[in-house]
Amino acid sequence: MKALVLAGGSGTRLRPITHTSAKQLVPVANKPVLFYGLEAIAAAGIRDVGIVVGETQAEIETAVGDGSDLGLDVTYLRQEAPLGLAHAVLIARDYLGDDDFVMYLGDNFIIGGINALVDRFKAERPTAQIMLTRVPDPRSFGVAEMDARGRVVRLEEKPEIPKSDLALVGVYLFTSAVHGIVAELKPSWRGELEITDAIQGLIDAGRRVEATVISGYWKDTGNVDDMLEVNRLVLESLEPAVRGQVDENSELIGRVVIEEGASVRDSRIVGPALIGPGTLVADSYVGPFTSIGADCAISDSEIEYSIVLSRSSITGVRRVEASLIGRDVEVTPAPNTPRAHRLLLGDHSKVQISS
Template sequence: MKAIIPAAGLGTRLRPLTFTRPKPVLRVAGQPIIRHAIHTLVQAGIRDIGIIVSEVTRAEIQHAVRELTDLNITLIDQTRQLGLGHAVLTARDWVGQDDFCVYLGDNLFEKGAAPFVEAFRQTRPDALIALVEVADPTAFGVAELDGTRIVRLVEKPKTPPSNMAVAGLYCFTPRIFEMLDGMPPSARGEYEITDGIQRLIESGADVQGQQVEGWWKDTGRPADLLEANRLLLERLESQVEGEVVDSQLTGRVVVPASSRVIRSKIQGPVVLGENVLIEDAYIGAFTSIGRDSVVRRAEIEHSVVDAEAVIENVDTRLQDCLIGVRAQVRGGRRVPRTHKLTLSDASVIELV
């Protein structure tokens, strides 16, 4: 069985973070989002993974997966971004006659892909779709069910047939390509995977729904990234190998051998990347600090700091922050009560 991860889009809902980088390479819990997706597919026994990329995203995606070994990763070019159905059809030649899974790389599942892949392998319907119960189904593709069988699938309906929304994981036989091939675009000009699945249903195919167990997170917005970071850090196991001088580490903390913590306090769960310096600082729970970053004479908690960032001389504790690659936060004289920041890569903020 193979897997497809669509990663050709621009992630406009996460701007300004995605002005310079595609969404799948943004980090949560110390790793690019796409690596979490790949990890869960490998845990499900899938090692042939095709990543759909565009001219804009190819280089960053290739860089994010360069160190992964013991699996076969193929980058598949999508020259135009015309919807998820089009992205899947782009991978038709690569998939061949194999069964395959489509995993939206910005989605995270507490129990991963394995429950869905295993159920699909056991019963082998024409399609198996991950479903999650939501409060407002109008923002999702929604399934109408007869037991576990999906009898109708509607994209963002004004009057939802149920509250069971399509989550970001699908398992298919190659029959889905016959439905996508020649399918007309939707009203918004895209080729919707839900329309392809509906055609599959109308052809008499067996399309099954399986409810997500545990939490599910779509990391499409800044607040979702912070929540995903929190959920993943809940699983963290302590590993302190780096230099710790006159400091207090409480809870689950990861300090790589190349990182240093000097005269500081860290309240876990917290993960530090390689070659990080924490000096005269406080790092609060549910925070991840990217490689080559510096936090000096500052306090930060419940935040995601990417690589090569600098935070120093900030008198007010930073909370709920997303700080991009090479971004800088430097303090001054004025001390507002709180700061909440979403900074794109290479930005510089002077707090004076």
């Protein structure tokens, strides 16, 4: 079995971060979200991985390399434009050959990995196996309609009127039979080759498509709120560790990790929280569910429930919450300027001004 990892999207919902960085490389607990998927693939016993890349190819290649550090053998497959998930399968045809494969969306996060899913696929041998989860608003997802026996009967991409609340999770398993269907697909109303249409084609052809409804945790980390939520979840599993320096005037509470080369002075850190290597925290408060990247500086400030990427500084700021701060950012207080109210009031007016 091979893996096909999709890492070619532009990440418009995470701009401006993704103007200068691939969305799959935005870190969760100081590790790119893409790496969680690659580690899950390796843990499932899959070695050969094709990564579909676009305009951020160079950055992703620099981060992942040949995959050997993760126990993988990585091949990069260029997709000239984001023309749909099934289009990624189309361009990967020669690489995949006649092998079974798992397709994994590189910006998705699934707790618990994919071992059980892969084992079930190998044991039961359906033509395709998909993962579903219940969502409050299915209109932003591919949606599955099930019959009374729990079998998938219809799939629809981002429907205006969903037939169910079961959304497709970004992990799919296929035999080589899917290639014949993909080769005949026509672009959808979005101008893309939809993977939902490919799976529907398998169903219409009488092929067996199995679905697993997961009750565990899944997120498409395509926006800031989801990134912060996944960061929170990962940080909750931290084991406390102090590999850097913490002075006697500082206090660490709960699950806090201070990486090697980091320094904490006259500060209070309440976990779960992660302080990256080479980072200085001085005269500050770092609250729960915060990860701070490498070589940052947090001084005379307060920050909580946030992600700070490498080489950024926050100085003299009260208070930062629920924020995603990119690389090489400087956050400082606004200058104190004279404040004045300019008024034009009619006769007999009554005005209350908060000073």
